[in-house]
Amino acid sequence: MLSGKKTVEALDRMEVMYPDARGELDYETxxxxxxxxxxxxxxxxxxxxxxxxxxxxxxxxxxxxxxxxxxxxxxxxxxxxxxxxxxxxxxxxxxxxxxxxxxxxxxxxxxxxxxxxxxxxxxxxxxxxxxGVPAIAVDTHLDRVSKRLRICKQSATVTEVEAALMKKIPKERWIQAHHTMILFGRYHCTARKPKCPDCPLLDLCAEGQQIMKKKIDLTK
DNA sequence: ATCCCGAGGG
DNA sequence: CCCTCTGGAT
The missing domain is CATH 1.10.340.30 (Hypothetical protein; domain 2)
Known part of the structure; x- marks a missing residue:
């Protein structure tokens, strides 16, 4: 399981990739x-x-x-x-x-x-x-990213993923972390073809290292 | 666990 | 073709 410290490190690196992450839905009220x-x-x-x-x-x-x-x-x-x-x-x-x-x-x-x-x-x-209510909404992207990084266990329910994230990420960063992780999941740590070879978090990511190994094995 | 359910990507 | 997309209700 990824420690709190390394979880924050992972989040820091995601924020470098997506500095101004915010929701992408259009609305006026x-x-x-x-x-x-x-x-x-x-x-x-x-x-x-x-x-x-x-x-x-x-x-x-x-x-x-x-x-x-x-x-x-x-x-x-x-x-x-x-x-x-x-x-x-x-x-x-x-x-x-x-x-x-x-x-x-x-x-x-x-x-x-x-x-x-x-x-x-x-x-x-x-x-x-x-x-501004402090919360971490766990959608398909946060669920996938959290599990690949082993921030929580693979079998975790949505509520358990949320609890793990809230425990490991400081409260004042919850809302921003949500948006950052969405974009990281949507554009980089994609469900189907994750960009592991080009990922700044690879050294922190159990799943990513496994995926990389498989690729090497396949080419062999 | 299953259903809902069209659009877009690979 | 198959999988995925900021899930929720039964």
């Missing part, structure tokens, strides 16, 4: 950010950014989206995928914002998770980015 993050589940932010301008032009506020016809919303977000579930979720979530949260995005992770389509990961992202 807190409400729109919440919706965009809900829509980004199992989808690329590129595909979300392609659909949301049309959606937010028609339904820019919780009031508008809460009253929107299901068919119309489905059609506008169809290209994102998982569109039936997501259309229902964002309409219902908008209705709940009006009915239960005075039309505002709730300020706590616990309250946000009452909204349909909002789980631990989405709530962490939104609370962190909108309200």
């Amino acid at each position: 807190p409400f729109q950010y919440l919706i965009a993050v809900i829509l980004s589940a199992q989808a690329t932010d590129v595909s979300v950014n392609k659909a949301t301008p049309v959606l937010f032009k028609a339904y820019p506020t919780a009031e508008k989206l809460a009253a929107a016809p299901l068919e119309s919303v489905m059609e506008k977000i169809k290209t994102i995928g998982l569109y039936r579930t997501k259309a229902k979720n964002i309409i219902k979530a908008s209705q709940m914002l009006i009915d239960d949260f005075e039309g505002e995005v709730p300020k706590t992770i616990k309250e946000m998770m009452k909204l349909p389509g909002v789980g631990q990961k989405t709530a962490n992202v939104v609370a962190g980015d909108l309200f």
Whole structure:
């Protein structure tokens, strides 16, 4: 298992690679950010950014989206995928914002998770980015990167990955670490063809060294 | 554990 | 063709 000290060292090097990492979803209001993050589940932010301008032009506020016809919303977000579930979720979530949260995005992770389509990961992202609530949202990239670096064990659940990261990374760095690790995972430590030969973290990475060995063995 | 689910990359 | 994408609900 990678120590806390080496985990921070790994994070430092990732921040050199991605100095100004931040979310890449487009939005204009807190409400729109919440919706965009809900829509980004199992989808690329590129595909979300392609659909949301049309959606937010028609339904820019919780009031508008809460009253929107299901068919119309489905059609506008169809290209994102998982569109039936997501259309229902964002309409219902908008209705709940009006009915239960005075039309505002709730300020706590616990309250946000009452909204349909909002789980631990989405709530962490939104609370962190909108309200500065210290949190580390573990998505597919953080999960993969953490396991390859052995920051946590291979079998760790999302909650366990989150706990390991929170333990090993200073609290004031949690939110930035999330964005940095996303970009590192998205563009460098990719799921399929990770750029291990060109990785500044290779000496810290158990998986990377294993992958490199296999390549050498294959060429042999 | 399984379903949802289109777009893009390899 | 197959895999992956800032997951969540059942």
